[in-house]
Amino acid sequence: MGHKELSFASQAAPALPGDSIDHVDTPALLVDLDAFEDNLTRVHNRVLQAGLKVRSHGKAHKSPAIAHRQLAAGATGICCQKVSxxxxxxxxxxxxxxxxxxxxxxRKVARVAALAAHAKIAICVDxxxxxEQIGDAASKQGSHLDVLIEVDIGHQRCGISNAHQAIDLARTIEQYSPHLRFAGIHAFRGSAQHMRLxxxxxxxxxxxxxxxxxxIRELEASDFHCDIVTGGGTGTYMLEASSSLYTEVQPGSYVLMDTDYAANTPAADSPPLRHALFGLCTVxxxxxxxxxxxxxxxxxAVDHGLPRLQLPGWSVQTLSDEHTVIVPxxxxxxxxxxxxxxLIPSHCDPTVNLHDWxxxxxGQTVQEAWPVSARGALF
Amino acid sequence: MGHKELSFASQAAPALPGDSIDHVDTPALLVDLDAFEDNLTRVHNRVLQAGLKVRSHGKAHKSPAIAHRQLAAGATGICCQKVSxxxxxxxxxxxxxxxxxxxxxxRKVARVAALAAHAKIAICVDxxxxxEQIGDAASKQGSHLDVLIEVDIGHQRCGISNAHQAIDLARTIEQYSPHLRFAGIHAFRGSAQHMRLxxxxxxxxxxxxxxxxxxIRELEASDFHCDIVTGGGTGTYMLEASSSLYTEVQPGSYVLMDTDYAANTPAADSPPLRHALFGLCTVxxxxxxxxxxxxxxxxxAVDHGLPRLQLPGWSVQTLSDEHTVIVPxxxxxxxxxxxxxxLIPSHCDPTVNLHDWxxxxxGQTVQEAWPVSARGALF
Structure with a gap:
């Protein structure tokens, strides 16, 4: 029934190193390396100088090529959102x-526990x-994990909300399995990242x-020590960094940026990051x-609005599945x-997740084609 | 730097044949085969009985496993939206x-022309x-393609708008290259599919x-014959089928369905199709x-609204990148x-495009895991 012998370019990169950017096949995502490197260096230097660790969020780019550049620029490790x-x-x-x-x-806890035999892995609980699920899996696997308690700091999504719950949960972590270690607090508020002022x-x-x-004060009073206090994103990272409380921050979008983040008014001491991510399309x-x-x-992705066209006198009118209509x-x-x-994407994370490259x-020349290796990693 | 020897389940299917659906890893997309087969049979039988061809649209499912079932149920071939x-x-x-x-x-026309050496391929022009681009590529490749003129019938996207343009374009097709054949008209209006009444x-x-x-009358008067008149989707296919003009229809969503299509009031003689596509998530x-x-x-995908939760007394409040918040x-x-x-997706095409499986x-048992092989095929 099939033509197994046929091999087409279906999954090939839309450009190769050395190509002119005029020859990139479309629709594609471009990364301006000058802007990317500026953003990377600026954010890392500010956080490292404040004495905190940078743990860049991999959910924004899903690309090991970018993660390795973040580590080379001083990141301690990365964040992920999914086991896969x-x-x-x-x-x-x-x-x-x-x-x-x-x-x-x-299935998921078994995979995390197996992964923890190969790398330092921490997870969140509330x-x-x-x-109990991760403790049983780690015991079975013989691996060890750090466990952070997530605190809801206003996002109204996941997270415990008071010290009583935190102490009970820290006790469960410490008592349930010797394969788990209570390591501290995860406190991130996505909605705070996009407050404009x-x-x-x-x-x-x-x-x-x-x-x-x-x-944390009450946890310490019950002899539960918080090694790690982690959170903060591209919109707020310097606030957490100057809090004398957080030990690391988790910016993700900062290297790529999008129109939603660019709509924030930056703090006086914080020049805006540069757009490094662009969609390229053909008329x-x-x-x-x-x-x-x-x-x-x-x-x-259009959940944060339409992408912004970079063509003088023209703007985006509407998007359908496979087309964007632009009007003069x-x-x-x-x-x-x-x-x-x-076009500048409105929301980098789910936009990058639509692309394989x-x-x-x-300048005008393609330097590298980075695979979005974790594209679609949902599990 | 890497652990090339490591191999994880990252890209594995979330379930295997024989698994209980309670054990499917999440978030996943489920297809209810009974509903799927009902939809497939009902739509194909109605169109075939009206004497038209069914050319199911592959952009909705991006899955050869579904395309083969559509062919087995009488489809002539499929539509695609992208070369890849x-x-x-x-x-x-x-x-x-x-x-x-x-x-x-x-790059794209070279790929289409190469593909036309292996299969019957038609494309649209306006x-x-x-x-000229496809003609040059087909000549170079020695392959042959059917070319349809797209007519704008109210979508205000692509397509020529009058007979004068159609005749000029048909003449160009016939004269530019012996590797191209003017085959007829593509006339599809996406926006008509979702009119409620x-x-x-x-x-x-x-x-x-x-x-x-x-x-077409003016094209025929200029000796350009239209073998094919193609268009119509899940919302309108029986209208085109009873037009005495169209020769084939292109429904795509009909096998899966979504809340947007289900919000259409069906015609009196046309019982509603069944939801066959479901998102499965874990609390x-x-x-x-x-x-x-x-x-x-x-x-x-949320471009057509939020997915609809199937849990009595609960509804979807909001979606963020990796979470859905539900409220009672x-x-x-x-x-x-x-x-x-x-959850029932609001728009099946871009939702399926987010998944690999x-x-x-x-009933309660997984029968098959269908790869979404053309997921992310953007070029």
Whole structure:
């Protein structure tokens, strides 16, 4: 029935090192290496100078090539959100991973416990059942894991909410299995990252720090020591870094950026990061009053709004599964079938997750094609 | 630097044939085979009895396993939206493919022309440059392609808009290269599929038919014969099938369905299709007033709204990258960490594109794990 002998380029990279960026096949994601490296160096230096560790979040880029650059720039390790993501990063040689999530289900805990035999793995919990599942799996596997208690600092998603719960859970961690170690607190608030004004973000982090500090005080009073206090993202990392409480921060989007993060007003002492991630599309149809690009909802996530077109006088009107319709202002220069145009994604994480490749370039030349190895790693 | 010797389950299917559906790892997509087969049989029988061909759209499922079932149920061939999709389906043994899109760019036309040496391939055009690019590539490759002229019937995306343009373009197709054959008209309006009332959809298709009929009349008067008139989707296929104009229809979502299509009021003679596609998630955290599932924006597309939870008394509040927060009505039965729940996707095409596997089950038992082989085929 099949043509097993046939082999097509279906999964090949849209460009190779040395190609001109004009020859990248579309729709593709480009990474401007100058901007990427600026962002990487600036954020890491600020955090390291403040005396904290950087644990870059791999969920934003899903690419071991980027993780290795983050480690080379001083990151302690990376964060993942999924067990299967962590597997892919460990396989690529990353040795220190925090899974910033609750891991529930016997298949998943068995995989985490197996992974912990090959790398330093930490996970988060907010319920005794999670501790029991991972404890049983680690005992069976003979591996050891660090366990962080997640505290809800206003995100209203996962996390315990008071010291009483924290002490009970720390006790469960310490008593349930000698394969688990209570290592500290995970306190991250996604919604704080996107508050537009610096004073809003400062107030959110300040209130989080107060809450976490109170919980830690009571944990210490019950002889549970918090080695690690981790959290903070691209929008707030310097607030956590100057809190005298957090020991590490977890920025993810900072190396790539997107229009949603760029819409934040930066703090006075914090120049804005640069857009390093761009969608590249080809104009495939030109009509009276609009033109059509060859990438749509399967190339750009729209949960944080439409991608922003970088073409003077033109803007994005709508996206459908495979197309983006763009429209001109009066007097805009015409576009032509075959033209290539760039768009800045509105939300980098789910956009990168739609692509198998990131095309890293400098100037006009492709330097590397980075596989998005953990693309679609959902489990 | 890497652990090349390590091998983890990262890309493995979340279930195997014979597994209970209670043991499917999450977040996963399930396909209810009874509903799937009902939808398949019902739509194909209605179209075939009306004397038209069914050319199922592969962009909805991206899975050769489904395409082969569509062919076995009488489909003539499939539609694809992308060259790389078509490559994957040809490699899986599908021999007759219409790419319902304009193919622009020298790399892409070279790939289409190469593919046409192995299978019957048709493409769409709305501009002479597209004809020239594919004509040159087919001549170089020595392959032959059918070329359809796309007519804009109200979608305001791609497509020519009058008979004059159609005749010019048909002449270009016939004259530019002996490797191209003018084969007819592609006339599809995505927006008509989701008009809620049957009379709205009927009016849209009626006006499209009138426009296309006028263009075909003038093409025939200039000696350009239209073998193929193709279009119509899950929302309108029976309208095109009873038009005495279309020769084939292109439904895609019909086998899987989603909440957006289910929100259409069906025509009186057309009982609604069944939901066959379900997201399966695990409750990973339970808090006062809400609970959290282990799949978010990377498991469910939200461009057509939030997925619909199938859990009495609970509803979806919000999705973030990796989580879905669900909230109870007063008096709803509690959920527990580890519970598995189902959600109906709002838009099947971009949701399937987020997953590497479709888990086909019957009753309580997994029958097959279908790879979404063309997942992410963007080029």
């Amino acid at each position: 993501e962590a597997e892919i990063f460990v396989q690529a040689g990353i040795q220190d991973i925090l899974i910033t999530n609750q891991i529930v289900g016997l 319920h005794p059942l999670q501790v 610096p004073q809003e973000r400062a107030a959110a982090v300040s209130s989080a720090v107060e809450k976490v500090r109170g919980i 495939i149809s030109v009509q009276a009053g609009h033109a059509v690009l060859d990438g749509g909802l399967k190339a750009f 202002e009066v007097g805009a220069a015409p576009v032509h079938v075959g033209d290539k145009v760039r 990131l095309i890293a370039y400098r | 999709e078509a490559e994957i389906f040809v490699q899986a043994g599908i021999q007759d493919i219409l790419i319902t899109n304009q193919i622009v760019g020298l 501009h002479p440059l597209q004809v 049957p009379q709205e959809r009927a009016a849209a298709v009626s006006s499209a038919v009138e426009k296309v009929r006028g263009i 990973i955290s339970v808090q006062a007033g809400h609970a959290v599932l282990d799949g978010g924006l990377k498991a469910f 009505e007063v008096g709803a039965a509690p959920v527990h960490v580890g519970d598995k729940v189902r 479709l888990i086909a089950y019957r």
